[in-house]
Amino acid sequence: MAPPTTKQQRSGSNKKAQLGLFTSYVAATLGAVLGVLLLAVSLMRPEAFSGLRSMAADATAPVGEAGAATRVGTRNFFEAIAGYYEAGSRNAELEEELAIARVRLVEAEALAQENQRLRGVLGLTESDVEPVAVARLIGSTSSSARRYAYLSAGRRDGVEPGMPVTSPMGLVGRVVEAGSSTSRVLLLTDTDSIVPVRRATDNVVAFAEGRADGSLRIRLINLGVNPLEVGDIFVTSGAGGMFHPGVAVAMVSEITDDGAVGQLLGNPAATDVVVVQPIWQRQLVEAAAEPVTAPTPGPTPEAPGE
Amino acid sequence: MERLNPNSRRDAYGSKINRDHSLALVYGIPWLTIMLGSLTPLLPIIAPAPVFPPLGYIMLLGWRLSRPGLLPMWAGLPLGLVDDLFSGQPLGCGVLLFSLTMIGLELLEARFPWRNFWQDWLLACILVPIYLVVAALLSGTGFALSQLYLLIPQILLSLVAFPIVVSLVSVLDRLRLRRFKPMFR
Numbered sequence: 170m171a172p173p174t175t176k177q178q179r180s181g182s183n184k185k186a187q188l189g190l191f192t193s194y195v196a197a198t199l200g201a202v203l204g205v206l207l208l209a210v211s212l213m214r215p216e217a218f219s220g221l222r223s224m225a226a227d228a229t230a231p232v233g234e235a236g237a238a239t240r241v242g243t244r245n246f247f248e249a250i251a252g253y254y255e256a257g258s259r260n261a262e263l264e265e266e267l268a269i270a271r272v273r274l275v276e277a278e279a280l281a282q283e284n285q286r287l288r289g290v291l292g293l294t295e296s297d298v299e300p301v302a303v304a305r306l307i308g309s310t311s312s313s314a315r316r317y318a319y320l321s322a323g324r325r326d327g328v329e330p331g332m333p334v335t336s337p338m339g340l341v342g343r344v345v346e347a348g349s350s351t352s353r354v355l356l357l358t359d360t361d362s363i364v365p366v367r368r369a370t371d372n373v374v375a376f377a378e379g380r381a382d383g384s385l386r387i388r389l390i391n392l393g394v395n396p397l398e399v400g401d402i403f404v405t406s407g408a409g410g411m412f413h414p415g416v417a418v419a420m421v422s423e424i425t426d427d428g429a430v431g432q433l434l435g436n437p438a439a440t441d442v443v444v445v446q447p448i449w450q451r452q453l454v455e456a457a458a459e460p461v462t463a464p465t466p467g468p469t470p471e472a473p474g475e
Numbered sequence: 476m477e478r479l480n481p482n483s484r485r486d487a488y489g490s491k492i493n494r495d496h497s498l499a500l501v502y503g504i505p506w507l508t509i510m511l512g513s514l515t516p517l518l519p520i521i522a523p524a525p526v527f528p529p530l531g532y533i534m535l536l537g538w539r540l541s542r543p544g545l546l547p548m549w550a551g552l553p554l555g556l557v558d559d560l561f562s563g564q565p566l567g568c569g570v571l572l573f574s575l576t577m578i579g580l581e582l583l584e585a586r587f588p589w590r591n592f593w594q595d596w597l598l599a600c601i602l603v604p605i606y607l608v609v610a611a612l613l614s615g616t617g618f619a620l621s622q623l624y625l626l627i628p629q630i631l632l633s634l635v636a637f638p639i640v641v642s643l644v645s646v647l648d649r650l651r652l653r654r655f656k657p658m659f660r
Contacts, residue, residue, distance in 0.1 A: 193547060193548040193549065193581075194548065194578070194581070196547075196548060196549035197548040197549050197551065197552075197574055197577050197578045197581070198574075198578065199549075199552075200549050200551050200552035200555075200570060200573075200574035200577075201551070201570075201571055201574035201575050201578065203552060203567075203570060204551075204552070204555060204567050204568070204569075204570030204571025204572070204573075204574055205567065205571055206567065207559075207566050207567025207570055207571075208565055208566070208567030208568055208570075208571055208613065209567070210566075210567070211565035211566040211567055211615070212565050212613075212615050215565065215615060217566070218566040221560065221566070222560050222561075222566070225557075225560040225561065226560075226561070229514060229517055229561075230517075233517035233518075233519070306521055307517065307519065308516050308517040308518055308519060308520070308521075309516060309520065309521045309522055310516045310522075310561075310562055310563025310564075311515065311516060311518065311520050311521075311522035311525070311526060311527035312515055312516070312525060312526075312527040312528060312529040312530070312562065312629070313516075313525060313562045313563035313564050313610065313614065314525050314564075314610065314611035314614040314616070314625075314626070315563040315564065315614050315615070315616065316522075316523075316563075317516075317563045318521055319516065319517065358523055358524070359616065360616035361615075361616045380622075381524060381525075381616075381622060381625060382523070382524045382622075382625050383523030383524045433523070436523070437521045437523075438520075438521040438522070438523065
């Protein structure tokens with residue numbers, strides 16, 4: 170058992186001890202007040218301290234990168250542990266390949282349809298997207314209610330706030346803060362993240378919002394009879410100009426009143442390397458009232474800070 | 476004249492005379508390990524939901540409860556700031572909650588100066604869930620009260636993590652209080 174504090178006297182007439190105790194209470198209270206002020210500022214302007222955060226992330230990135238290099242093939246915390254008990258690593262690999270192939274197939278279908286539509290409208294075909302950077306996710310805010318991940322590429326590699334981040338399986342999120350060698354990615358499952366999507370097979374449009382528990386809430390824009398079925402794949406629609414159309418986002422796993430609950434396809438935990446893509450239609454995004462640094466993906470219905 | 480055996484004042488570490496604590500370790504280790512705990516977001520775990528215990532905060536509780544008087548009461552300010560830089564919470568959340576925890580524990584210390592491990596754990600079982608819930612509500616998104624069930628796994632993991640962290644703290648405390656000869660001090 171630890172002895173109680175002996176430095177400070179609780180009672181008695183030692184004026185010096187009383188004063189010391191009083192001073193430390195004042196200091197701690199000032200700390201709390203400062204915390205309230207900082208919190209108010211950062212809640213009102215989320216990007217206020219981004220420089221400070223980026224600096225800290227840049228300074229500690231080597232630690233994270235060393236760890237990320239070991240995270241190859243593991244999917245998430247628990248599956249990684251389970252992997253030691255199940256020796257079926259080969260099986261897991263095949264499964265992953267199959268999953269990628271399945272998503273690729275649906276994406277290809279979506280692309281073909283997108284192509285057809287664009288050709289019809291513009292007489293243009295969508296060219297391949299030139300990636301800005303290829304990097305690792307070096308960590309995530311795993312103990313906070315926010316879903317951010319740290320990326321091992323920053324301004325030096327051409328990464329800028331607003332750029333979409335994708336994995337071979339689908340969309341992962343978008344960059345919100347870029348430091349010089351690291352950046353912070355808002356994952357799709359964050360409650361602040363809203364992505365305009367459409368069903369891969371037709372043009373049922375919706376918004377995919379994060380639910381903070383690893384799944385997405387798919388909210389249909391046109392309310393009426395809910396046409397969704399379990400197993401439907403949603404891809405980005407390109408509305409708002411931020412995300413390239415036709416990137417896989419989620420698969421419907423449960424039908425709700427106003428849409429569905431979708432499982433994330435581009436599970437960031439399952440991917441070792443992610444690709445940062447350029448903003449699809451930069452001028453369109455910049456034309457929006459908010460600057461690109463603010464976490465507002467184009468035409469969000471309830472964009473924060475507007 | 477009879478002389479002492481020259482090895483009688485020596486042990487495995489050398490002379491037993493004139494050894495003392497290293498100030499850098501005595502005051503550095505608690506601060507350093509709490510800040511290391513705050514670096515958990517750099518672990519290569521990409522979590523789909525909040526699952527990982529807030530090790531920075533639990534480490535602070537561990538040091539504060541097992542070594543009262545070691546951390547000054549204003550320690551919540553710098554330690555909370557470091558935590559905020561990495562945790563993903565809006566900046567200021569950790570500063571506020573860490574500071575309030577330090578004040579609260581000081582008040583509690585005045586009322587209950589002698590506690591055992593079980594009482595400390597009970598205290599952590601009260602403080603950590605409050606910390607996690609308040610941090611989630613202050614996280615700056617539409618994290619509604621109805622979503623609080625999401626925190627249950629994390630809370631349980633944190634409560635289990637507390638004894639482990641405390642035993643880690645006691646190991647670190649032995650390192651902290653090691654005595655060195657002047658040249659290493």
